[in-house]
Amino acid sequence: xxxxxxxxxxxxxxxxxxxxxxxxxxxxxxxxxxxxxxxxxxxxxxxxxxxxxxxxxxxxxxxxxxxxxxxxxxxxxxxxxxxxxxxxxxxxxxxxxxxxxxxxxxxxxxxxxxxxxxxxxxxxxxxxxxxxxxxxxxxxxxxxxxxxxxxxxxxxxxxxxxxxxxxxxxxxxxxxxxxxxxxxxxxxxxxxxxxxxxxxxxxxxxxxxxxxxxxxxxxxxxxxxxxxxxxxxxxxxxxxxxxxxxxxxxxxxxxxxxxxxxxxxxxx
Numbered sequence: 143x144x145x146x147x148x149x150x151x152x153x154x155x156x157x158x159x160x161x162x163x164x165x166x167x168x169x170x171x172x173x174x175x176x177x178x179x180x181x182x183x184x185x186x187x188x189x190x191x192x193x194x195x196x197x198x199x200x201x202x203x204x205x206x207x208x209x210x211x212x213x214x215x216x217x218x219x220x221x222x223x224x225x226x227x228x229x230x231x232x233x234x235x236x237x238x239x240x241x242x243x244x245x246x247x248x249x250x251x252x253x254x255x256x257x258x259x260x261x262x263x264x265x266x267x268x269x270x271x272x273x274x275x276x277x278x279x280x281x282x283x284x285x286x287x288x289x290x291x292x293x294x295x296x297x298x299x300x301x302x303x304x305x306x307x308x309x310x311x312x313x314x315x316x317x318x319x320x321x322x323x324x325x326x327x328x329x330x331x332x333x334x335x336x337x338x339x340x341x342x343x344x345x346x347x348x349x350x351x352x353x354x355x356x357x358x359x360x361x362x363x364x365x366x367x368x369x370x371x372x373x374x375x376x377x378x379x380x381x382x383x384x385x386x387x388x389x390x391x392x393x394x395x396x397x398x399x400x401x402x403x404x405x406x407x408x409x410x
Contacts, residue, residue: 146175153190153350154343155183162198167207168260173234180241190350190409192245193342194268195252199335205259205282231291235260239293243267244365246358248349252342254335258282263292266301266327269361272342273328274335277319284314300368301326353391354409
């Protein structure tokens with residue numbers, strides 16, 4: 143069984159983490175598939191939006207496969223100096239997080255069921271997060287004596303503020319769908335779990351028809367602008383606007399507005 147399913151339709155790529163019996167826990171094959179597929183999508187000009195989801199109804203993704211992790215821990219003493227069990231952070235989680243957060247197209251997470259640990263981080267690093275009544279988030283790292291990873295320390299304070307990020311990471315208590323929506327962990331909340339993926343794909347299709355070069359620039363502005371001063375943010379904006387102003391999409395959008403017609407964006 144393929145650990146990651148890839149479906150393409152009209153510029154929208156849907157990635158489905160496919161380990162339903164393990165609640166889509168991240169083992170090495172799934173992590174490698176995510177890492178390599180996201181890297182390929184990042185340079186594929188035919189991709190205009192990405193949907194990330196999990197198979198089955200119980201979970202989006204519950205993070206690291208702890209059965210696999212236990213197997214790596216067995217036989218190692220605390221003073222062995224062997225970093226093999228946690229080498230996956232640099233080999234898998236870090237590149238997955240960086241590529242996901244910087245994909246030059248919109249990313250929509252369809253979050254049914256539990257999103258825990260690294261699985262929660264994957265959802266939160268997406269640009270939009272659609273959930274349903276069964277959706278919950280759990281920053282589970284501290285429950286097994288670990289710090290956050292997969293970008294949790296970077297994205298959580300940006301979404302909920304420093305104090306709430308401390309609470310979510312240290313207390314490691316589940317956040318149910320309604321509260322997640324209030325906190326900004328979810329962008330939208332569907333009335334029915336079965337409507338989550340269609341809603342995410344509908345949003346992806348809408349975004350795929352938009353000015354994707356501008357979307358990429360907006361994402362870059364937000365990442366770089368949040369890390370620097372106002373002067374640095376203004377410099378990033380000036381560079382981004384110069385790039386976008388030279389695109390066919392800018393011309394098309396402007397002409398369509400003046401001519402009072404819907405724009406037909408091409409990503410050029």
